[in-house]
Amino acid sequence: AVRTVRLQLTSGDDQGWAFIWDYNGRAEQVYYDTMVARWNYNTNLTLENSRKQDEANFIEAHFDRQAAQIASSFDWQNFNNATLKRLFRKITLLGTAVNHIEQAREAREYNNLLTEMRLIYSTGKVCEYHNPTSCLVLKPDLSDCLADSRDYDRLRFCWEGLRDAVGRQLKDKYPRFVELSNDAVRQGVPYWEDTGAYWRSWYETADFQEQLENLYNQLTPLYNNLHAYVRKKLRATYGQDKISATGPIPAHLLGNMWSQSWANIYKLVEPYPGKTSINVTAKMLSDGWTVDRMFRTSGDFLKAMGLIEMPQNFWDNSMFVKPADREVVCHASAWDFYNAHDVRIMMCSNVSMENLITIHHEMGHIEYYLQYKHHPVPFRRGANPGFHEAVGDLLALSVATPTHLQGIGLLDTVEDDNESDINFLMSMALDKIAFLPFGYLMDQWRWAVFNGSITPATYNQEWWKLRTRYQGIVPPVPRNHDKDFDPGCKYHIAANNPYIRYFVSSVLQFQFHQALCQTSGHTGPLHKCDISAGTQAHRAAAGQKLARMLQMGASQPWPDAMEVITGQRTMSAQPIVEYFQPLITWLETQNVGETLGWDESWTPTYDCEAADGFTCADGSGCVRPGDRCDGV
């Protein structure tokens, strides 16, 4: 037969695709090796593992730089295929992978600082003043202290101790880290004016900051009503001398080390004691729930929705509980090994409702990894980072409903009345509404640090300006702005993980919930919706709609992904306001006569001796236990 030789007109696109497939195979291998090295270090914080991790990071950064240089040599802006162009754009847009090999010294210094800060965060210890051999670590000791203690001074000890042990140690490392990070992103082609600009570029939204501010302004009334009510209840608990009726709330009284979720003080603010409450930790403990059962329960929900179930390697290789024999990073995390197969969770779990919610959060990440694993590596991301944070929380909105909790054996009876509804919404608000200002302010502070408007000299006081302005909280003890670096005692600052994604997720998860509730045939108030409660056909339809969005990964701009679920292309605060409307109405009646908002000038009383401090002979005021008298 006459062989017809088709002249293969190697248009730019064909050459582009050839590069992509070659790149993708290499990227999977390089990223897998890096993830294994990072996993081995995070689950066993030894110097040896730290060195191997640094080596892998360096190899990956070199691979990314090389790929960017080769990709840039194509005339990719003139490719015909939009997907191919999008892939090339993502490969050429380098971030903090330092671009020029001669900057290797800076790359090593950058990695070393990051490793040091993360190690300090993960191993920080607070020893009892009166028994220095008895020391507490963040997980579980100090977290449990903030969650369970109701002693004003014990809470202050735990709150202050972490900041002395971790924040203060990071203070002198952070400025150099910021400088190196900015140096790196300023060398890209195109370059970024600073690291914050690079991080915001992932949202591909020109007026991103304005949209965020607009959303935040719409949600302020919800927060102010919750804040006023909780402040009143805390005054009743701790006394009117400890908390002002019109001032900010002392930060250590809200049940959480960072005051970012107030769910642990539910019992102090419960609207209708004795009516149904979803504070099911006691029931979990009395029924002998195990950590494994919590993970299986979360997995069962994915299965019920027709989503991809956890592969065997997930159950074999994850770390669900804190090992007894070594130091690990206990902050919960989800891991994609980029080989389209290995996925894991690392978590120091204990049996509690709070941990069950976190498990759903992490499983949501894993589900996304599994749904988009067929894409080339550059598309194996969330449509934007907020999408990735929203998946698990979205599913937890259904799991946390009283009827669903009853269905999984965590509630014996469910009362369908207004008081129980308000109790439920209060529980949800202590998590979701309380979080909003914190989720918003974290990167307001960090973007200002990256663009230089907040300097090392003002790090701490600017941090507290934002914390008081947005969260309406104040430190329980005076801060020493020369020594304290309170932002550093939050994981995402020490480990350099961006944070605005969690604020975006707070909005998106309710938009997705509202849309999937409709698809699942739910009728009635939004807060009573469980997307797994409909008929099999309805449940499948909701699951498939979510899966279709997840399968897109980052292959299309995020409005296209949002449209698949909600039919809309913009973020909207309407669903979260609709969800909490019954509670807002109830709070407004409770808050008649209360001051909404807070007088920023108020500061808590501080009894030096009661706070284990001491006054120096030279009368230089109270010295905190972590300090010494000047000149001694």
Ligand SMILES: C[C@H](N[C@H](C(=O)O)[C@@H]1CCCN1C(=O)[C@@H](N)CC(=O)O)C(=O)N1CCC[C@H]1C(=O)O
């Ligand atoms: C507990 C949770 N841990 C993060 C998360 O799961 O997002 C971890 C650490 C930082 C990134 N990360 C990952 O796992 C990523 N690999 C996921 C991904 O991007 O694929 C966390 O930090 N949360 C949850 C609510 C608010 C916030 C907090 O606790 O303040």
Ligand SMILES: [Zn+2]
């Ligand atoms: Zn997350």
